[in-house]
Amino acid sequence: MKDNIIHKASEMFMTLGFKSVTMDDIASEMGISKKTIYSHFNNKETIVAVVTDAIFEKVTKDINGICSFNKNPIEEIYDIKKRVMEHMHNEKASPWYQLQKYYPSIYGNIKKRQFSFMQNCVVENLNKGLDLDLYRQNIDVQFVARIYFNGITGIKDEDLFPTSMFNGKSLYEMYLEYHLRGIVTPYGRTILNQLIQSNQD
Template sequence: MELKERILLKAEALFWKFGTRSITMDDISRDIGISKKTLYQHFTDKDDIVYQVMLYRLDKNRENVSCKMATAHNPIEEILLASEIMREHLAEMNPTLWFDVQRHYPRAWEVCTEFKEKFVLESIRANLKKGIEQALYRPEIDVEIMARLRVELIRMAFDTEVFPRGLTAMVEVQIQLLHHFVRGILTEKGLLIYNQYVKEHQNDPASTTL
């Protein structure tokens, strides 16, 4: 692994655990075991490293989700698998991270916004259209409204004012919101497939879907 990628992974782990504001360049260099001089040979400042960490992570997420979704047998399994990948990565994330990035790192936040608009929303729209075409989702749903609702439900799970950390784990919140959303758009045919999927995965210790 190249040094720059190792730095990105180490910095990402620190940001995910503690958020971005409390982590300094000194913390990053010390955690990796390199000098600050070496760190600055790869990144101009902390703003740059936050930006590149987000760019690196979102590219990996896009790749992982696309590969996983390609294995799905139907739109219902597709949306559940995509959400599972997201939760696997976000399980240990400090909920304040996204809000810190939004407030203090505009360049990194622009990358996050682009990922949401060009990948997440487009993927959900495509999934909803496919589900309607296959009579698994209700034909009367508004694809644009439902796609944006799904994105907002994901974002809401990070909001500690809505879901205090002591109330329940963020992953559990994501699971509950996902299944609430999916059940609300299913036809009777879709509900049969959904229930079968739930039955097959609820006793699977390797699955985080339920």
Template sequence: MMKEKIIEKSADLFLNLGFKSVTMDDIAQEMGISKKTIYQYFATKTKLVEATAIFKFNCINDAINLCFCAKVNPIEEILKMKDFIISQINSERPSAEYQFKKYYPRIFSILKQKQFEITKDCISGNLKRGIKEGYYREDINIEFISRAFFALMVSLKDEEVFPKDTFTKIELLGYVLDYHLRGISTIKGQEFLNQIKTNN
């Protein structure tokens, strides 16, 4: 129980104040425990950072899986995912992610690969169901599109490609998902998208 509490509190501090900025002393003081107690569970700060990063990754992954397990059509699945990502965008701290990537590149790389694998699986499943239900074209290449989707999503954070003074992150997300869906949709899918746009 104490281990889980340390992970949860550390995740909160790291994400709000930065992975480099927060020390083991800060965590101990915030929790009202000794630093020695933390070291009983995590031999180094790097081990703690890894545990908190995996914890947050799993939380986000569970939430995304719920989007793809809902009893809605494939296009609505993507739109549910969009709503979740927007909630994450509104709460994320760019400086924390920058520090994580800079000071813990090994952990960042491992989680990025896991994120790729999970995203690819979710999108592949969505594409297969979309084809089966008549929302997506039968001639699309599922392997390519599932990989391209991940690449597009990652590119949204590249400010050289998408300057923040030209696009907001939420605008970009909307453009990319519309680009994705309209590129693969059948007439039935296009009509459904137009209906959603009209209703909104």
């Protein structure tokens, strides 16, 4: 039952937002009593913490799986984007912004873990791109990796990028293209353009 609660809560939080979903909503959606949920979780904050941890573990496992295929780094980063968006359900309700605003300690913890994981992942991607002459040789890898993380987390800011103006999937795609066009070589640009064109077809 506990796993079922986590699964359903994950779906609801990512679709409707961490603040918007109540314990009553979860119980109603599952057709169980709120008492049953409380027998497994002390309060909503506990569920939020467990859910964010479960999502993080699932996403990082999938990203590691994509990286294991050893594709060219431009294609790899697009595959990662696609998988992340599947997990995030296009973030129509800005769940991570709600998490930051209403559960700051949980958000802070998950952001530290995200940074640690993404830093290693992006640095590896950048170094691979340099070896294959896809990324410019004069980039500072540590700088670009940190700017990338800052941008990925920054576009989730509802005040700067309100959902009324920006679709989550389109925003992610625009940022990814912005990031890559700043670092690719002419050879890398050819591959990037081909990927963008194939995604549009």
